Amino acid sequence: MQFDLLIKGGRVIDPASGLDAPRDIAVADGRIAAIEAAIDSETAGDVVDASGCIVTPGLVDLHSHVYWGGTSLGVDADRLAAKSGTTTFIDAGSAGAGNFLGFRRHVIERSKVRILAYVNISFAGIFGFAETVSVGECSDLRLCEPRETVAAVREHAAVVVGVKVRSGKHAGGTSGIAPVDLALEAADRAGLPLMAHIDE
Known part of the structure; x- marks a missing residue:
């Protein structure tokens, strides 16, 4: 044989x-x-x-939320990978500078499947996204600090592929386009792409 x-x-x-x-x-x-x-x-x-x-070769999911246990919309990447043929998940900003280390240590590094991520411009990442609780992470611009985001991007460069922002009525309240401007500033300073989710 x-x-x-x-x-x-x-x-x-x-x-x-x-x-x-x-x-x-x-x-x-x-x-x-x-x-x-x-x-x-x-x-x-x-x-x-x-x-x-x-x-087929392993699939890459370009927009996922796999901070399982760290955010209400996170799914278990390893469980999903076995059923979907996905070998790489790109997390679309579940974690921000304030909790990215936890995401990396408790999910990314322990996962059997490969996970890369965008760092959310919001320091807390996506924290209030559920059926009964909906708090836009960019509704308070004090949470959107480009320097912190760039520092997190650099600290976790091995697993980071860009900066993420969710903006609009649901994610940003009355913040208007400001969260996008701040995220673009961070992405430019980091030399990485910006992924933008624009709601109403």
């Missing part, structure tokens, strides 16, 4: 190579070893019949 695992008969979709066809995939030592129209089952220790299934 030359392969540890053989995934047979699935529809392989690989956007990077332009492949979208029925293929067999062989795995050896934790890596893809062969992708062919047909690979003999006798060459693998374990064979999985993927007929009727899509086989």
